[in-house]
Amino acid sequence: MKTVDSSTGTLIFEIVKNQRPKQIRWEDFLTIRDDANRLFFIHALSQNLEQLQKCLPAVAANPLIIERCIDPNAISGVFSYERVFVLQLPVTADWLLSRYIKITLLCLQNTLVLLSEEPLSFNASFLSDELLSSIYRQKQVISMLYVLLDGVVDHSSEIMLQIRRTVDDLEQDMLNDDEDSAKQLLDFKRALAHFEIALEAKHRTMTALLSADTASIDVSTLREPLRDVITHIEHSQRYVDRIEDRLSELHHHLTLVLQEKTSQRLRILTILSSIFMPLTFVAGIYGMNFRYMPELDWHYGYPLVLLGMLGMAVSLIIYFVGKGWFK
Known part of the structure; x- marks a missing residue:
């Protein structure tokens, strides 16, 4: 020892x-x-x-x-x-x-x-x-x-x-x-x-x-x-x-x-922005406080606007899928 x-x-x-x-x-x-x-x-x-x-x-x-x-x-x-x-x-x-x-x-x-x-x-x-x-x-x-x-x-x-x-x-x-x-x-x-x-x-x-x-x-x-x-x-x-x-x-x-992952995230954000941009535009129009807006008096005006907005969103999604943006 x-x-x-x-x-x-x-x-x-x-x-x-x-x-x-x-x-x-x-x-x-x-x-x-x-x-x-x-x-x-x-x-x-x-x-x-x-x-x-x-x-x-x-x-x-x-x-x-x-x-x-x-x-x-x-x-x-x-x-x-x-x-x-x-x-x-x-x-x-x-x-x-x-x-x-x-x-x-x-x-x-x-x-x-x-x-x-x-x-x-x-x-x-x-x-x-x-x-x-x-x-x-x-x-x-x-x-x-x-x-x-x-x-x-x-x-x-x-x-x-x-x-x-x-x-x-x-x-x-x-x-x-x-x-x-x-x-x-x-x-x-x-x-x-x-x-x-x-x-x-x-x-x-x-x-x-x-x-x-x-x-x-x-x-x-x-x-x-x-x-x-x-x-x-x-x-x-x-x-x-x-x-x-x-x-x-x-x-x-x-x-x-990491750059590719960042680009992928930006691509998804861009697609979401592209989808919601026309919907935001429509919502902005019917959110204005004018006294005379004929569509407001239509009985089916509200569901038709919602249906139109849904159609625009679906159409954009189909378009982006066809272009391969979700790959």
């Missing part, structure tokens, strides 16, 4: 070759962290600023690093400091609600630190038990970093499949409720635009890492596998472009359907 350190809000694992990762206390980490033959993975779960300010200086004494980690506007990028290499990129928490979590990775000679602006569950988001197990099997910080970045990109690919299924469901729903689908379509386009921005941030970070030159860790061994990760991101970007085109086509189709 994983136990979070109460003073720093962190989970600390010592990764030992051919052994299960061993969770250690923060105080124990401070005493053995300088041993180059040991490897550590730290997951900072706490969002408490005081706890972060307590644990961060121990692994990254540079105040610029701490400021970068807690800056809410610092979304992505690669930064090299003395003995510390920093990466930041967004991770999708809920693409439909456009909710993203910024993660920060601090790479030291023998320690990889993962910080997030919101808690990351071990059974949710990209940080699965399988991914953590793969991280624990690595023998170098740079290998742990690659596994973690690859997990982030694989998580984006899974989100792409969710987006595809959501768009497919939307296309089916459009057959039942056009007006509600129009609102959903606009929400999907907005959420997809935010997801594309997050992909661009990941691509920017990975590309910067590809050309990074730092003395803190050896990035050269990461360049070849990192190109494959960048290729996956670019594939996701192209896929997003295709989905955006598909949503645009659906929006165009939906607009035409």
Whole structure:
């Protein structure tokens, strides 16, 4: 069972070759962290600023690093400091609600630190038990970093499949409720635009890492596998472009359907207006208050006028039906 350190809000694992990762206390980490033959993975779960300010200086004494980690506007990028290499990129928490979590990775000679602006569950988001197990099997910080970045990109690919299924469901729903689908379509386009921005941030970070030159860790061994990760991101970007085109086509189709329905309603209103216009004219004539109107003295004047008005209405209806206006 994983136990979070109460003073720093962190989970600390010592990764030992051919052994299960061993969770250690923060105080124990401070005493053995300088041993180059040991490897550590730290997951900072706490969002408490005081706890972060307590644990961060121990692994990254540079105040610029701490400021970068807690800056809410610092979304992505690669930064090299003395003995510390920093990466930041967004991770999708809920693409439909456009909710993203910024993660920060601090790479030291023998320690990889993962910080997030919101808690990351071990059974949710990209940080699965399988991914953590793969991280624990690595023998170098740079290998742990690659596994973690690859997990982030694989998580984006899974989100792409969710987006595809959501768009497919939307296309089916459009057959039942056009007006509600129009609102959903606009929400999907907005959420997809935010997801594309997050992909661009990941691509920017990975590309910067590809050309990074730092003395803190050896990035050269990461360049070849990192190109494959960048290729996956670019594939996701192209896929997003295709989905955006598909949503645009659906929006165009939906607009035409709504216009057709509006035209149908206007046609019905026009037919009704055409039918009642002569009837209104007749009613207007016999509604005038003139003293001498011979028809008013006819015994059958009232039923004859009603019969004439009914005849006009029926004749107009037959005419419009013959012209196909009710189809």
